[in-house]
Amino acid sequence: MSFLDKLKALFNIELNAPLINYVNIRENSNNQQNSKDGFYHDKDNGKVELYLDTLPTDKKQGVKEIVKEYIGEGNKLLEENTLKLLYKLHVYNKEKKEDAQVLNFFKPIIPPNDFEALEASLYLRQVFSRREDVNKLKRDIRKRFGDRGNNIANLCTAGYFEQFLMPLYNSSKEKFNELYEIIVSKSVVALFVHSLMNQDDITREISNRLQISSKYGIKFIHIHGIGTANVDKIKECLEEQKNFFGFFPKEIYEKDNIIIVELLLK
Amino acid sequence: MEKAVITFSNDAKKEILDFLDKDINREGLIVEKQNPTQKALTSDGQEISIDEFGGVKKGSEVFIKNDLISLMRLSKEE
Numbered sequence: 001m002s003f004l005d006k007l008k009a010l011f012n013i014e015l016n017a018p019l020i021n022y023v024n025i026r027e028n029s030n031n032q033q034n035s036k037d038g039f040y041h042d043k044d045n046g047k048v049e050l051y052l053d054t055l056p057t058d059k060k061q062g063v064k065e066i067v068k069e070y071i072g073e074g075n076k077l078l079e080e081n082t083l084k085l086l087y088k089l090h091v092y093n094k095e096k097k098e099d100a101q102v103l104n105f106f107k108p109i110i111p112p113n114d115f116e117a118l119e120a121s122l123y124l125r126q127v128f129s130r131r132e133d134v135n136k137l138k139r140d141i142r143k144r145f146g147d148r149g150n151n152i153a154n155l156c157t158a159g160y161f162e163q164f165l166m167p168l169y170n171s172s173k174e175k176f177n178e179l180y181e182i183i184v185s186k187s188v189v190a191l192f193v194h195s196l197m198n199q200d201d202i203t204r205e206i207s208n209r210l211q212i213s214s215k216y217g218i219k220f221i222h223i224h225g226i227g228t229a230n231v232d233k234i235k236e237c238l239e240e241q242k243n244f245f246g247f248f249p250k251e252i253y254e255k256d257n258i259i260i261v262e263l264l265l266k
Numbered sequence: 267m268e269k270a271v272i273t274f275s276n277d278a279k280k281e282i283l284d285f286l287d288k289d290i291n292r293e294g295l296i297v298e299k300q301n302p303t304q305k306a307l308t309s310d311g312q313e314i315s316i317d318e319f320g321g322v323k324k325g326s327e328v329f330i331k332n333d334l335i336s337l338m339r340l341s342k343e344e
Contacts, residue, residue, distance in 0.1 A: 023273070024275060052281050079275070082330070
């Protein structure tokens with residue numbers, strides 16, 4: 001008897017009832033009207049919801065045994081949001097084409113951890129491009145790979161891997177090897193302004209980058225801002241810190257609440 | 267052949283861990299109920315907290331974290 005048949009027997013669901021595709025186990029029924037027996041069978045959508053808080057003890061024991069059998073058969077038992085993300089990653093892995101080219105390019109030439117951070121960042125970029133929330137994904141990258149991972153995520157999202165690092169490697173492997181570490185570890189070619197930064201922070205971060213850039217012959221620094229608050233912050237900074245920023249020729253790109261300021265270094 | 271997927275909600279994590287004879291220690295890490303000094307591990311040997319708990323595989327001995335990196339690796343295994 002399969003675990004599904006055992007589940008049906010446990011909750012008196014007819015064996016020839018419509019197909020069940022999805023069983024979700026919850027703790028809290030939230031006193032839903034249809035949860036008094038500890039379960040709800042959505043026949044139209046092939047779903048069964050189990051509510052542990054209203055489940056009798058003997059049925060809870062039955063669910064425990066079914067869960068153990070389900071795992072024992074080699075299935076993964078996943079939290080529902082984890083399953084959703086895993087499914088999205090499967091789809092992404094099948095359909096990523098241009099991202100696969102980027103990964104194939106960098107796999108042999110960057111450290112394995114950086115490659116993993118890049119791989120995750122390319123997925124994050126795709127999610128971001130659909131204007132979906134990327135906060136948890138970004139936190140996950142930062143938690144696993146620290147500031148370096150955070151820099152890789154920012155640089156990747158802004159296109160630096162394709163538009164700067166790939167051409168750099170193709171033009172000079174030596175220059176790439178010289179600059180890669182400093183670009184990724186210190187994000188020297190780009191400052192990504194976030195909500196916690198003020199004008200002094202921005203100016204200080206640019207100063208730090210200027211010192212490093214001059215040593216390595218880097219000819220530009222970009223300032224990135226996303227969202228109204230950050231865009232306004234950057235524009236105010238450029239205006240109010242004219243003594244500092246007035247020194248640099250600059251190009252400003254602004255659209256859809258995104259700003260990129262290019263400072264050209266002499 | 268009818269094939270269903272079983273999942274659990276975030277609020278059911280503790281009960282699911284109880285089903286699997288696991289408990290949560292004071293640090294929020296998943297441990298063996300019968301031997302709380304023995305911590306549950308992921309496939310790459312990491313400890314796992316209840317907040318990070320994304321699921322289990324292989325007879326409940328291998329725990330899955332719910333972060334992007336762990337799931338990216340898992341998605342390529344299948």
